[in-house]
Amino acid sequence: MANEAQPRPCDIGHRLEYGGLGQEVQVEHIGVYVSKPPVNTGRAVIVIQDIFGWQLPNTRYMADMMAANGYTTVVPDFFVGQEPWHPSSDWVTFPEWLKTRNARKVDKEVEVVLRYLKLQCGAQKVGVVGFCWGGVAVHHLMATRSDFRAGVSVYGLVKDSEDVYSLKNPTLFIFAENDAVIPLEQVSSLTQKLKDHCKVAYQIKTFSGQTHGFVHRKRDDVTAEDKPYIEEARRNLLEWLSQYL
Secondary structure (H helix, E strand, O other): OOOOOOOOOOOOOOOOOOOOEEEEEEOEEEEEEEEEEOOOOOEEEEEEEEOOOOOOHHHHHHHHHHHHHHOOEEEEOOOOOOOOOOOEEEEHHHHHHHHHOOOOOOOHHHHHHHHHHHHOOOEEEEEEEEEEEHHHHHHHHHOOOOOEEEEEEEEEOOOOOOHHOOOOEEEEEEEEEEOOOHHHHHHHHHHHHHHHHHHEEEEEEEEEEOOOOOOOOOOOOOOOOOHHHHHHHHHHHHHHHHOOO
């Protein structure tokens, strides 16, 4: 995702060679990747993709990680068949591409997936996790809906308006200190606005020395310096879900 005033695509980072443990299914008009836990716990997580789409192996790796920790985890195609952003695309065209994929207009697809989780998967408690573009969607959902017991927004662009600060349920925000597309000033603004307006539990964590995409688009073995931060962020994500979901 990018600065809203001057949107530009982010670097895809390391594309994992990963096949996935789940399966693709069709749920009404949406393709969905479903990863199930060893035992159904009645808890589920919707994972919202970044700009590189629902089939990115890195995102499915994260979904499988959540499933292994006891959550029926789904990654729906929130672009609904439209092409994801490709690293080889001309970034000059990105603003126009983005106009047709509004991260704050995902409620129709959310309704479809919630029905599926409750009726077909026996979900009683549902959380939501999003990366990049999906982090924006999570912030929107946690501010406007009470369906989700917990939310985790991972380096999602901060919208500078008061309508996204009165969160409905506990939300964790993860940012990177050296994020080229989300300035630390935006993180500081979010921190102050939540302090002023939010009545539920929330946490903002900024990881030193990390860049945009580090949680799911940087290999955890890339450097000895990065690995502890990647592992900590993933652990924090799981701990937040465990605490509130």
